[in-house]
Amino acid sequence: MAVAAYASSVSLTHVLDNVHYRAKFCHFNVDVKRIESIQEGIKSLLEFVELNHKRKGQKIEDLWRKISKINLEVEEFFDLYVVSQLQKVSKGKRSDRRMRAFDKDLDTMIKKIDYIKKELLMVEVVVEEIMEGKQSKASVPSVHSSKAASSIAKKNIVGLDEHVVNIKGELARYDDNLQIIPIVGMAGIGKTTLAKVVYDDKYVVERFDMRIWLTISQEYSVNEILLGLINDGIVERHSGYFDGPGEVLHKKLYGRRYLIVMDDIWTLQAWYDLRRFFPDNVNGSRIIITTRLSHVAASLSSHDPYSMTFLDKNTSWNLFCKVVFGEETCSHPELEKIGRAIVRNCRGLPLQITVIGGLLAKSSFEKDFWKSVAENVSSFGNSSDGDHCLNILLLSYDNLPIHLKPCFLYMRNFREDAEIDVTHLIRLWVDEGFIKINGDKILEELGEEYLKDLVNRNLIFVREHTSCKEEMLTCGIHDLLRDLCISISKKENYLCSPRVQVVKAEYRRCFQCGSFIRADERIDDSVFVFPSTSHGNPPFCGSCRRTYSHIKDLRLVKVVHNKVSGCDSLVQHTKLRSVCILMFEPPKFISPSTLILLWNLQSLLFTESRVVILPPEIWMLPQLRVIECKCVVFPKPPVVHGEETKLFMLKNLQSLTVAKNFVLTELILDGIPNLKQLEIEYEKHMGRLDTSLCNVARLQKLEVLHVADTLQNIGFPSSLKELVLKRCAIPWSCMSIVGSLPNLETLYLWLTAKGSEWDPTEGEFLRLKVLAIWGSDLAQWRADQHHYPALEILILFSLRSLEEIPSGIGDIPALREIHLRNCSKSAMDSAYRILEEQQSVGNDFLKINVYGDSKDEDTDEDDEPQVEDETDE
Incomplete structure (x- = not known):
């Protein structure tokens, strides 16, 4: 229940921030101080959950339920009020100024939160007393001596032969200094079994004067571990040692070649507490450590940790x-x-x-x-x-900090063996409200940190990296861990209100997940009540009906016309955070638009539609973070003045793709100040018009920019990391403007660079890692290793006039791959010469891939070169 209390508290903070933002600029007639009082109250509840989430007992479980309940009650209260006010605004009416009843209800909410806060104070006193009692009874760790470890029944060791040989090689390696050998992998992967097989190996038994096996529990007592090591696994609480147990152990090990196995370490602190008692006798002593946590393993040794992988x-x-x-x-x-x-x-x-x-x-x-x-x-x-x-896997879950638990449990929503897009996963975590605001970091950055932490803990594994190995593209979760997520979610009653919706046009599609409803399933559902609409109950599949059976009220609003199925199935509920509309026909918004009733919307996706025309009300959704479509026409913001401009600002918008004929006026750019990714394209008749692309430089947080079909001058902000230009007609002589961008790592030029000569200047493209050129008259390219010092991947496509790739390119230390397709024969020959030259000086890392020949293979001008990313499973 602690996870449900935490997740609902974090989610509510985002809702309250939205209410506060609107109220601050008089969008609603709400007492801002009362809103701030509720915010402070919820913040206090959240802090209590963070500090006490591992506590057990009936009283604290009751508190978790109360916190979850009040969070849902507060969210429902504000949703009802905000939607009613926005309905008036959408109909051209002024917001309700009769606020006495609302203020009275606000005061009631504040009193309920204050009452729970008083209960927290009482529980904190009880918790402190319990903790004092626990400290007086230190937990006894599991400690095995060499004798005890040998007596453990032998496991099946199929598939460990190669691992055993490798670890024995580390034990026997010619290095007399004390060495740490970390073995890392997810629970159940075989770390402990491998360590035991090595520990009991005849060669190892004969090589070491002393062997000690020690299993570290999550809660451990240093003194009792030390006493167990001294007394061959027997813990004597009153040993009578004049010196401390650490000093006694140090003397016992001093001068002897020893092997110590520390099994299942959870924190670096456990190692720090014990390491000073292990002397370096400069005689080949070794310490093997097993852990599920990659960051712990990486910090224990100067060598790479030994990673255990799934069996083939x-x-x-x-x-x-x-x-x-x-x-x-x-x-x-x-x-x-x-x-x-x-x-x-x-x-x-x-x-x-x-x-x-x-x-x-x-x-x-x-x-x-x-x-x-x-x-x-x-x-x-x-x-x-x-x-x-499951109990072994449960230890990994129990060890998670509370902020990672909702994200981990969310993995239950993906099908077995799913290949999960990392960007999509992080977006879902953000949309669900799982990511807690932390300083100036944007939520997506925090979500990426959460994912890396779960990967380091071996609870999620990486399926595919970028070709540069720097970023994760797709990930997955083992079925057994997915089952654990399902089991825990049911046990803790952790089922949020539906925040994410997939909408498909066909009739008999589930309102929530978009899946087909079987012919034998009922499509009406009396569980849901929709007081503000007359659309009737939407269709739900059996799975969603069971999952969300606890939901009693949702306010539905019809936002998009649905001409395909002939029914009103394309509706959304007002608590929605993300909607993905899958329609081949261009969707049309209801007029006057009711989109503003989705007041907490964060992601708006149209994955199939050719063209989507957004209504002006899009500017009234300050929480919106992502707008994604194959082609979207973005409206101009309303003309307002003074503080009111902040009400029509998409201050959280991170990604806008693909904007059609986007005229970047100062007014629009001021409304999207924090944009990080922008993809825009223009029709032919717009290509020569002033689209104010020089104003793009005003977007100082922009990292990814894709521009297609324009002849206008483009302003490039210094923050850019990725730049894609298609059919933009920029002469090679002007490429220095791009080269001077200090953070640029990826540059793709499609039918863009004009001219037959390129003479880059030294000092440009200092951080460029990927360079792709497609379709150019380039004939002479004068460059060497100093012009692109960080380049890792070079892609050349349809350069039929290129005489050769500069030989100095091969001397770039970071260069790993050169890809050519449909280039001149002389260019291809030069690539092979570069490869031969590099191999002759011992460079075996460079790879050359050549596809097709300009003489015998035609190229579709709409084709783009594809470089397969390396995959790790």
């Missing part, structure tokens, strides 16, 4: 057979096909293979039972025989 298909099958049949082959051929399906669904996780294999080993080997297991791998893996499987 063959190794997974061999392990399964070993567990089930006692040998690495299937002794029941009639079960092999089913068995392989079971293994495939375990996704290479040794723990799950072992748990399910153990269950099947105890079965009667009946085909029907094995089929049922294959169809329900997850549930069998979490059955009573496999409870320890």
Whole structure:
């Protein structure tokens, strides 16, 4: 319940910020001081949850429920009020000035929050007393001596042979100094099993004078760990040592070659607390540390941590057979096909293979039972025989800071084995209200930090990187961890109101997720009540009906005309944060527009529509962060003066793609001051008109700029990191303007650069990593390693006149790839010469990829060169 309390509190802070912003500029007749009082109250509740979220007990669980309840109540209260006021505005009426009843309700909300705050103070006193009692009874860690570790039953070690050889090599490596060897990977991946196999290896036993195995719990006592190490695993609370236990351990290890395994470390502090007691005897002593946390492993050693990965298909099958049949082959051929399906669904996780294999080993080997297991791998893996499987994973979840838990649990919403776009995932976290405001950082940056933290904790894995390996493109979650998310969400009753909606035009599509509703499913649902509309109850699929059965009230508004299905199914609810409309026909907004009733909207996506004409009311959505479409016509802001201009400012807008015929007046640019990504294109008749592209330089936070089909001069802000120019007709002699951008890392030029000669100037393009040129008359290119010192990838496409790639390009230290397609034969020959020259001096990292020939392959002018990104799984 703590997660629900935290998530609802963070989400509510965003809603209250929106109300406060509107009230501050007299958009509503609300007492700003009362709003600020509620904000302070919710902030206090949030701080309490952050400090006490790990506490257990009935009283504090009741508090979590009360906090969640008051958060939902406050959000509903403001949604009802704001929507009613905006309805008046949209109909041309003045907002309601009779505010006594509303102020009275506000005071009631403040009193309810204050009452809960008083309860928090009482609980804090109880918590302090409990913590004092806990400190007097330090927890006893799990400590095993060499004898104890050896007595543990041997595990199945299929697939570990190569790992064992590598770790033994580290133990025997010629370096007498004390070395730390971190082994890192997700729960259940086999870290502890590998460490135990190495620990008990005959060579290791003979090599080291002393071996000590120690398992660190999340809550540990340094003194008791030390006493256990001294006394061969036996903790003597009253040992009577004159010196401290640390000094005694140091003396015991001094002068001896020792191996210590510290299993399952959760924090660097655990290592810092113990490391000073391990002497460096300069005799080849070693310490192996296992951890689930990549950042902990990386900080423990000067060498790269040893990473454990998922088992491949063959190794997974061999392990399964070993567990089930006692040998690495299937002794029941009639079960092999089913068995392989079971293994495939375990996704290479040794723990799950072992748990399910153990269950099947105890079965009667009946085909029907094995089929049922294959169809329900997850549930069998979490059955009573496999409870320890989820319990091991649960430790990783329990160790998460509270701000990461809602984001992790959200992973349950993706299908099994999904390849999840990283930008989309972070956007969803932001839209759901999971990201807490922190200083000047934008929410997307914080979301990226959250994702990296979950990856470092091995709870989410990276599927695909950019070719430069610097950014994640797609990610995934193991099915067993996804099952954990589902299990915890149900247990903690963590189900938010629906914030994200996918709208599809066809009839019998679910109002919430956009999926087809089966013919046998009812499309009416009496759970929902929509007091402010006459649209009737929208269709819900069975899954969404079950998920959101706790929702009693949603105010619906019809925003877009739906001529396709002939029904009013394209409706949204007023608490919506993100809407993705999938319609091939251009959607038309209701006139007068009711878009402003979606007053907390953050993402507006039209992924299929060719052209979308946005209504002027778009400027009245200050929370809006993303507008995405294949082609969107953006309206001019209303002409207002003074403080009222801030009411018509998209102060949070981060991304606008793709804007059609966008005239960048000062008024528009002042309304989107924090834009980070802008994609704009112009029709032919607009190409020669003054579209004020020189004003783009005013967007001082812009990092990504794509411009297509213009002959106007473009102003480039110094903040740019990525620049894409299509059919913009810029002579090579003017490219120095682009080269002088201090932060530019990626430059794509499509049918843009004009002229036959390019003479770049030294000191330009200092941070450029990717350069792509497509379709140019370039013949002579004079450059060397000093002109693009950071270049990693060079893409040349349809340069039929290019005589050669400058040989000095090959001497750029960072250069890894050169791609050519449909270029002149002399250019291709020069690429191979560069490769030969680099190989002759020992450069084996450079790769050359050549596609097609200008003489025998035609090129579609709309084609763009595609460079496959490297994939890590």
